[in-house]
Amino acid sequence: MIFSGKKNEDSTIVELLASSLRKDIAFGTLLPDQKLKLNELRSRYGGSNHSMRETLRILSSEGLVEGAAQRGFRVTSATEDDLRDIQLVRQEIESIALSRAIALGDVAWEGQVVAAHHALQKAEAAVATTPDDLTALEWDDACRAFATALIAACDSPRLIDLQRKFFDQSRRFRLALLREGKLNWAARKARQKALLDAVLDRDETTALALLKEEIGADLKA
Template sequence: MIFTRGESEDETVVAMLASALRRDISFGALLPDQKLKLNALRQRYGGSNHSMRETLRILTAEGLVESTAQRGFRVTSATEEDLRDICLVRLEVERIGLTRALSQGDTAWEGRVIAAHHALRKAEARVAGAPDDLTALEWDEACRAFSAALMSGCGSPRLIDLQRKFFDQSRRFRLALLREGMLDFAARRDRQGALVQAVLDRDTDTALALLEQEVTGEFKTGA
């Protein structure tokens, strides 16, 4: 028989450190290609050498940090080519997930999508009216929750994990658009509302077309 063990104190610390570094990479506090030295990171975030190394290993697996034998760790690059590749893979994963969710998702899944969309609408109204660090963080988490809700009916934990990974890789590009005032919130509201309606109608073709706009459109047009 296989037994599971509870989360250790060290695992909790690593999870907290990973969340903090993930946030600071997304918000640009840790810059693309910036070297990540253990001592400096420990002074800034806390933790032991072991917990920080494990944190960097997790973020490396997520594609937010890169590791080389000779040069240690650094934040991954954030070029236009990186963005195109991230959007390409994220879209393919989410297309599969949403197609599966539309075919087998139940009313509980629909409820999660509606609830996440409602929270996103409120967060977008706040960040559009008064963009600051707090409202930006709330909005970013609402964007993540809406995207996750759409995937949550697919029935595949591995697809969900992949979607989360590539969504996190795309966050810093979206947050840069927010900081630069390049997001069209009216267009986002209309697009996301139409996407939710397509989900409720189980209109796969329309939902997938709107999903593509949601994943890639804002980076192409600033919408």
């Protein structure tokens, strides 16, 4: 059990529960379409019925869990159609956001992107060499940080929120490619460096093309 049910049922507990369930959905511990029963979840993760219901409500709003009247909750499906749709939405949202960031971003934003790229390269080298759960989680976090940094200067909290939501929905597909050994690390390194260079050069056309290619390579149907 991760938490004791005796702890206060405040927002911090719900946030911790949600983080744990997100991770287990991403890593396939909780499978697509798996039913999520409150008693079983409480036994595994802790919390109370109230805190677990609130956690499932949050994950439902993020598209990771689905709820139906009288039928309870289940993990959202992960079909090829789901994958293609997530890829399409990510490419459209992140292209709009990156275009705005390139137009509006300052030197501090450029530094943020450079730092996130550097951290991603270290994480990719580590997980390519030793693909265990720890390096996979650190790599996944670094992928998120780089994607977030690219659009951080877009001056639209709603675009950033949408990017985060659909990035989270894409995690299990990318981690499945990692587990199956289907990621081309050399191609990823070259593409990410080219994307960084295009962003720093404010070459919007090249940057957007590389961004769509990067998202497509992360999410292969």
